[in-house]
Amino acid sequence: MPQVQRSSDLVEMHSEKAISFGLGGIVCLVISGLLFAYRGSTELFVPLSIVLAIIAASTICYAIYCLAQVRKVTSVAVTCPYCKATNKLLETPSGDFTCIDCHRLIPVIDGQTLPVNQVRCGFCNELNYYSEKTDVLLCEYCNHEIPIAHEDGFISRKKIASGFSIQDDDRMYELVLLAHGHKTEELVDCLQHMLALNRNQVKQMLGELPVTLLTGIPKRKAEMLKAQLVTHEAAADYRPLAS
Numbered sequence: 001m002p003q004v005q006r007s008s009d010l011v012e013m014h015s016e017k018a019i020s021f022g023l024g025g026i027v028c029l030v031i032s033g034l035l036f037a038y039r040g041s042t043e044l045f046v047p048l049s050i051v052l053a054i055i056a057a058s059t060i061c062y063a064i065y066c067l068a069q070v071r072k073v074t075s076v077a078v079t080c081p082y083c084k085a086t087n088k089l090l091e092t093p094s095g096d097f098t099c100i101d102c103h104r105l106i107p108v109i110d111g112q113t114l115p116v117n118q119v120r121c122g123f124c125n126e127l128n129y130y131s132e133k134t135d136v137l138l139c140e141y142c143n144h145e146i147p148i149a150h151e152d153g154f155i156s157r158k159k160i161a162s163g164f165s166i167q168d169d170d171r172m173y174e175l176v177l178l179a180h181g182h183k184t185e186e187l188v189d190c191l192q193h194m195l196a197l198n199r200n201q202v203k204q205m206l207g208e209l210p211v212t213l214l215t216g217i218p219k220r221k222a223e224m225l226k227a228q229l230v231t232h233e234a235a236a237d238y239r240p241l242a243s
């Protein structure tokens with residue numbers, strides 16, 4: 001997944017440079033001035049004083065250049081569809097990125113952020129969000145899966161809790177993440193998508209393996225998700241739930 005560059009990061013970088021070079025230049029200038037003032041009759045320090053003055057002048061020029069760069073930073077404001085915070089990016093995002101404020105993954109297709117839908121968790125009644133890209137929605141607060149309907153008519157979970165579930169294959173499966181490999185960042189991205197969790201929640205989950213990712217999903221879904229995880233060097237397995 002391409003990482004977005006935030007304008008604020010770039011501004012910070014240029015400003016830090018401007019400040020450190022600016023201060024360095026001023027210190028050089030002061031020392032140079034002192035050496036010149038106390039050069040004495042032999043004028044031994046004069047060449048050193050001149051060298052320092054040249055260094056001071058160039059570092060201060062560089063600091064000014066850095067300041068000019070700060071002004072040049074362009075920014076594209078992207079409003080987070082979840083919390084409405086403004087994310088200032090250098091350019092139009094080419095892929096999903098994390099909101100600076102709520103740390104949720106903002107879904108992006110063709111440079112456009114996708115609208116998110118709100119849904120209340122059937123277990124704890126907290127508000128949750130999903131987009132077209134969400135495969136499976138887990139409640140941000142209680143981790144229960146929330147059934148969401150996609151456009152193709154596929155419903156990610158039959159409504160077990162509501163008790164009107166009828167399915168051809170009535171065996172439900174659970175998907176367990178057993179271990180992760182070296183591609184942790186990729187896996188975190190993948191799990192963020194899969195579970196609609198924020199980055200911290202996923203990272204915390206990875207620290208507590210093995211972990212049940214989803215329960216009550218059809219076998220077809222479990223197979224598909226396992227295959228996705230395996231491509232990111234993770235070990236996952238699915239097994240039927242005891243009925």
Ligand SMILES: [Zn+2]
Nearest residue numbers: 080083099102
């Ligand atoms: Zn946000």
Ligand SMILES: [Zn+2]
Nearest residue numbers: 121124139142
């Ligand atoms: Zn909940």
